[in-house]
Amino acid sequence: MDMNYYRKIQNAYGTKNKREKELAKTTREMARHFGDTYDTREVLLNNTVTDLMIINDTGSNPFRKKIVSRHSEPLHPGDYVFWNKRCWLITLTDPDDKTWNRGYMHLCTGLLRWQNEKGGIIERWGYSEDLKHTSAGISGNEVVTVGDNRFDFILPIDSETKKLKRDMRFPMDFEDSEEPDIYKLTNCNVKFNDESCSGRGGTMAVTLSSDVFHRHKDKKVPLGNETEVWICDYHASVCPSPSDADNTAISISGSPRLKKGVIKTYTAHFTGRRGENVTPPPFLWNVVCDCDIVQTVDGNNIQLQALDKESINKTLELQLIVGATAAAKLDITITDNF
Numbered sequence: 637m638d639m640n641y642y643r644k645i646q647n648a649y650g651t652k653n654k655r656e657k658e659l660a661k662t663t664r665e666m667a668r669h670f671g672d673t674y675d676t677r678e679v680l681l682n683n684t685v686t687d688l689m690i691i692n693d694t695g696s697n698p699f700r701k702k703i704v705s706r707h708s709e710p711l712h713p714g715d716y717v718f719w720n721k722r723c724w725l726i727t728l729t730d731p732d733d734k735t736w737n738r739g740y741m742h743l744c745t746g747l748l749r750w751q752n753e754k755g756g757i758i759e760r761w762g763y764s765e766d767l768k769h770t771s772a773g774i775s776g777n778e779v780v781t782v783g784d785n786r787f788d789f790i791l792p793i794d795s796e797t798k799k800l801k802r803d804m805r806f807p808m809d810f811e812d813s814e815e816p817d818i819y820k821l822t823n824c825n826v827k828f829n830d831e832s833c834s835g836r837g838g839t840m841a842v843t844l845s846s847d848v849f850h851r852h853k854d855k856k857v858p859l860g861n862e863t864e865v866w867i868c869d870y871h872a873s874v875c876p877s878p879s880d881a882d883n884t885a886i887s888i889s890g891s892p893r894l895k896k897g898v899i900k901t902y903t904a905h906f907t908g909r910r911g912e913n914v915t916p917p918p919f920l921w922n923v924v925c926d927c928d929i930v931q932t933v934d935g936n937n938i939q940l941q942a943l944d945k946e947s948i949n950k951t952l953e954l955q956l957i958v959g960a961t962a963a964a965k966l967d968i969t970i971t972d973n974f
Contacts, residue, residue: 680718680941681709683899690719699743699763704736711737712837713829714792716744716761718897721943723761725792727829727839748789748806751867752796755918756933757857762791786822786845793830793838796934800824805847807854807866816866818854819844858922859931871918884914886963888956894970896948899930899941902966904956917958925952927970942970 675689689704701724705711710733717724722743729739744761752758764787791797802821809816823843830838855870890902906916921938923929927947932939940954947970956964 675704677719680716680897680899681705681711682715683939685897688717688719693740699745701741702738703741704738707733707736709737710836711739713739713831713839714794714837716792717741718941718943725761725763725790725839726837727790729831729836742790746789746808748791749865749867750800750804750806751870752799752935754916754935755871755920756935757859757865757867757920758796758934759932760791760794760797762789764789786819786843788825788841789844790828790839790841793826793832793840797840798826800842805854805868806844807868808844809866811863811865813866815849815851816854818847818849818868820847857920884908884917886956886958888954888964888966890954890966890968892966892968894940894942894952894968896942896945896970896972899932899939901937901939902954904936904938904964919963920957922955922957922962923952924955925950927952940968948972 673689675691676687677690679686679688679690681688686705686709689702691702691704692698693700693702703711703717703726711726711729713726713729715726717726724741725744726739726741729737732738742763745763746761748760748762750758800821802824804821806819806821807813807816808819821842822845825841825843828839828841830840832838850868853870854866854868856864857867857870858864885905885907887905887907888902889905891900894900904916904919904921906914908914916936921931921933923931923940925947927942927950928944929947929952930939930941930943938954940952942948950970952968952970954966954968955962
């Protein structure tokens, strides 16, 4: 007698005993009625449209929410949730996931920007819960007065945040500030909430301490959509020599259609005369559009996402800036369907 056959027709395949059989049945029923509650909302979990139960946390903290997902849709610390036009960071998950996945997410209140070793501008959402040192905000002597604040900033663990090192500097102020407040990374707790050993992601805490603004090193950099952002210790792209430009083909790959709410990735390609990959010159991404586009740069890749309804049927131009010119362009139409 083939018991696996009977388990399959009873939706119990893969179970070993009655308890596992009943658990599988319960999980299916819960998934079937998951969307029936008032707390279930459609969100973007990283790049994927999914459903989450979003529940107010006990107490009066509106920045922290309980979240629940179907058993088949796992949650990981360090995942981003885009909901209600805001970015949230999953900070904690329950390892007991036999029926569904449970955890907490925190509202991201700050955007950390820096330039990586390849010249790309990196952006990561995060949040801070407390000041590590309360003071009047300044310290000094008769010669100089400097800021004296520091706080922990919580970020996801990924390929770019792993490269953050002590003494790296970041602007933490309004984008239109003439001289923004600058903070320096003075400590990094990578084991703050690291579950990567079990394949579940993680978050890290970086301590940022007040530093000094340097007019000749800290620059405003265009990011597209007629916006400029401050980048510390910015090293400008160097225009390649004419011979290098003639020998290198530069292009952008990716879909010319961008569905509202969905994140899509576009890649810069640099090839030689024989079609071989070559070391790219310093370059920047630039997005030209009259609507808000969320951008995340990771090396040769950029992820784009349109969230507003007003962006539907509009066209954006994605540019690859080498030196002072757009070496490659791609027109992308924003739609409400694939």
